Every structure is written in C-alpha cells, then in structure tokens.
Amino acid sequence: xxxxxxxxxxxxxxxxxxxxxxxxxxxxxxxxxxxxxxxxxxxxxxxxxxxxxxxxxxxxxxxxxxxxxxxxxxxxxxxxxxxxxxxxxxxxxxxxxxxxxxxxxxxxxxxxxxxxxxxxxxxxxxxxxxxxxxxxxxxxxxxxxxxxxxxxxxxxxxxxxxxxxxxxxxxxxxxxxxxxxxxxxxxxxxxxxxxxxxxxxxxxxxxxxxxxxxxxxxxxxxxxxxxxxxxxxxxxxxxxxxxxxxxxxxxxxxxxxxxxxxxxxxxxxxxxxxxxxxxxxxxxxxxxxxxxxxxxxxxxxxxxxxxxxxxxxxxxxxxxxxxxxxxxxxxxxxxxxxxxxxxxxxxxxxxxxxxxxxxxxxxxxxxxxxxxxxxxxxxxxxxxxxxxxxxxxx
Numbered sequence: 001x002x003x004x005x006x007x008x009x010x011x012x013x014x015x016x017x018x019x020x021x022x023x024x025x026x027x028x029x030x031x032x033x034x035x036x037x038x039x040x041x042x043x044x045x046x047x048x049x050x051x052x053x054x055x056x057x058x059x060x061x062x063x064x065x066x067x068x069x070x071x072x073x074x075x076x077x078x079x080x081x082x083x084x085x086x087x088x089x090x091x092x093x094x095x096x097x098x099x100x101x102x103x104x105x106x107x108x109x110x111x112x113x114x115x116x117x118x119x120x121x122x123x124x125x126x127x128x129x130x131x132x133x134x135x136x137x138x139x140x141x142x143x144x145x146x147x148x149x150x151x152x153x154x155x156x157x158x159x160x161x162x163x164x165x166x167x168x169x170x171x172x173x174x175x176x177x178x179x180x181x182x183x184x185x186x187x188x189x190x191x192x193x194x195x196x197x198x199x200x201x202x203x204x205x206x207x208x209x210x211x212x213x214x215x216x217x218x219x220x221x222x223x224x225x226x227x228x229x230x231x232x233x234x235x236x237x238x239x240x241x242x243x244x245x246x247x248x249x250x251x252x253x254x255x256x257x258x259x260x261x262x263x264x265x266x267x268x269x270x271x272x273x274x275x276x277x278x279x280x281x282x283x284x285x286x287x288x289x290x291x292x293x294x295x296x297x298x299x300x301x302x303x304x305x306x307x308x309x310x311x312x313x314x315x316x317x318x319x320x321x322x323x324x325x326x327x328x329x330x331x332x333x334x335x336x337x338x339x340x341x342x343x344x345x346x347x348x349x350x351x352x353x354x355x356x357x358x359x360x361x362x363x364x365x366x367x368x369x370x371x372x373x374x375x376x377x378x379x380x381x382x383x384x385x386x387x388x389x390x391x392x393x394x
Contacts, residue, residue: 187216198386204230205230206230215245221243221244222242227239236263236264239260241258241260252278257273267331269293269294273289275287275288297327298326298327301322314348314349319346322340335369335372342362342364343362344360345360345362346358354394357391358388360387361384
C-alpha cells in the first residue's frame with residue numbers, strides 16, 4: 001500500500017509542475033469538466049461565405065471538435081483556409097466572375113477583347129441600312145421623279161440574254177415554238193351586236209349588225225356585216241367587210257381590207273378600207289374606219305360605246321356614231337362634211353353572258369346637204385324610234 005500512498009502524496013506536486021501540459025492534453029476529453037475552466041474559449045467560427053444567406057440570429061450546430069486541441073492533427077489545427085481569401089468577392093453578389101480574369105489573353109487569337117471583332121468592320125453599311133436606293137417623292141423635281149439613265153452595258157448586250165449562253169439560232173426556234181403554243185392560239189368568235197326591230201314615226205324597220213374573227217392574238221381575219229330595211233317593205237342596203245387585223249398595242253388592232261355595199265337599185269359599191277378598233281381608257285370601245293370607193297369617194301365612220309353595268313345582269317349601253325364624207329355623192333344622196341349622227345341608249349338583261357335581250361331608244365339626224373337630200377325625198381331628216389332586240393355571241 002505504500003506505493004499507492006506515495007502516489008497520492010506526490011499528485012499535488014505533479015499537478016503543480018506539469019498542470020498546463022496535462023490540462024492542454026486533456027482539455028477536450030468528455031467527462032473532464034473540472035479542467036474546462038482552464039481551456040481557452042474556442043475561436044468564433046469563420047463568417048459564412050457571401051451569398052449563402054445565413055441569418056446572423058441562426059444558432060449554429062455544436063462543433064463536435066469543440067474543446068479538442070487539433071493543433072497536432074494535420075488539417076485539423078484550425079478552420080480550413082478560405083479559398084477566396086484575399087479576393088474581393090463583392091462583385092460576385094451581382095454578377096458572375098470573369099472566367100478570364102487575371103489571364104493574359106494576348107496570345108489567344110480572337111480573345112484580345114471582350115467582344116468578338118466586327119465582321120463588317122471597314123465596310124460601308126450605309127446603303128444596306130436603308131435598302132436599295134429607290135427614288136421617292138422627295139427626289140422629285142417638279143412633278144417628275146429623277147430618273148437615272150440605264151448603264152451603258154445594258155444597251156450593248158443582246159435583246160435576249162439567253163443568246164449569250166446558247167446558240168442564237170436554237171433560241172430563236174424555241175421562241176417561235178413558245179409563241180405558237182402560248183401566244184398564237186387559234187380561235188374563232190362570232191358577235192351579234194344587234195338584231196332588232198325599230199318603231200317610230202316613220203315606217204317600222206329592222207336592222208342587224210354582226211362581226212366575227214378567227215386567228216390568234218396578233219393576226220386575225222375579221223368580217224363585219226350590217227344592214228337595214230322596212231318591215232313588209234324593201235331592203236335598203238347591205239354592207240359586208242373582209243379585213244386583216246393586226247395587234248399593234250394592248251387592246252388595239254389596226255385593220256385593212258375591202259368593203260362591199262349591196263343596194264336594191266343596183267348601185268353596188270366597193271371600197272378599200274383602213275380602220276382602228278380597240279378599248280380606250282375607262283373601257284370605251286372605239287372603232288374608226290375610212291373607206292375609199294372605186295369611184296374615188298372618201299367617207300369615214302366613227303363609233304363609240306360603253307357598257308355601264310348596273311347589276312350583274314342589267315347593263316346600260318350608250319352609243320354614238322358619226323358619219324363623214326370628204327365630198328358630195330349625189331347618186332347616194334350624201335353631202336360633204338358630217339353627214340349624220342346617231343345616238344342610242346340600250347338596256348339589256350343578260351340571261352346568260354352569251355345571250356341578252358334589250359330595249360332602248362335611238363335618235364338619228366341627217367346634217368348638211370344630206371338633210372337636204374332627205375327633205376327632197378319627202379323624209380324627215382330627224383328620227384326617233386323605240387328598238388327591241390337581242391345581243392349574243394358564241
């Protein structure tokens with residue numbers, strides 16, 4: 001028992017001499033609360049990295065290593081070093097850090113600047129911003145736009161650009177074939193402009209006017225016929241024309257041919273005919289022709305009409321006709337100048353596009369010496385009549 005008594009007697013001396021070392025070595029052992037008063041206070045935990053949202057009032061969990069001397073353990077002697085220590089992290093709260101920060105990018109092609117080089121640098125983009133330079137009203141001088149002449153090269157090239165790549169003879173044959181298949185289609189039409197009866201102060205009469213053509217869009221053969229007579233009476237005259245028609249512009253044809261007049265009294269007359277037909281602006285149908293007879297008499301005729309569509313079925317057609325003569329023709333009772341004028345108004349109903357009956361009024365008057373010839377025969381130079389007829393085509 002003596003060694004035990006000796007140890008108990010020497011314990012205070014050993015604690016006095018080696019107390020700090022023993023206290024430090026046993027400061028963190030659980031169950032040794034008596035030594036906790038000599039262990040210095042644990043350092044405060046490092047501040048949470050910015051952006052982690054740790055509220056200051058939140059109570060952290062107990063450190064399992066609290067009270068342990070971790071100095072002798074590699075990596076555990078203190079809190080791990082902050083990898084961002086020394087870095088200013090304030091911008092990271094608002095934007096991500098530049099991945100190229102601190103790197104010398106001079107040697108990397110394309111990384112000399114933050115933005116890539118402009119592929120259009122050095123190019124004049126002014127013309128592309130506003131599109132093509134098209135003249136507008138601001139470029140007008142007076143009432144006309146400024147027009148630049150075409151480049152000289154445009155006038156030196158052939159009329160057909162394909163001739164630069166292919167044999168011109170082959171292209172000419174191809175264009176001829178294209179015209180035959182698309183622009184020169186053969187067709188035929190017949191128009192009955194008027195087939196009517198007239199009732200007025202003078203004797204009741206009948207009248208017809210028809211025309212037709214066959215051919216293509218450019219070249220056509222035209223025929224025209226018209227005539228009139230008295231109902232239950234004699235035929236006054238019949239006119240027939242055979243014409244070659246050539247398109248000279250959109251909606252306009254020039255015509256040339258012969259005209260033959262037949263009369264009951266035997267005064268038949270042949271004329272050389274030259275005329276122009278077409279559609280004027282606002283859809284006025286115009287026809288003008290000059291006639292030179294085998295007797296040397298020169299006459300002319302001008303006609304105009306317009307279709308005013310009231311509905312899809314009802315159409316009102318005003319028409320005007322003037323007859324002229326360069327000289328007196330006594331055998332035909334025609335004076336010089338404007339020989340007569342005829343104005344009419346017809347209202348038709350299209351049962352079908354190809355068939356439309358109509359009713360209308362027609363007023364006519366002889367003028368000048370022609371009126372004198374009419375009076376000499378006992379006829380009134382002015383006449384108004386009601387007309388009823390039909391218009392058709394096929």
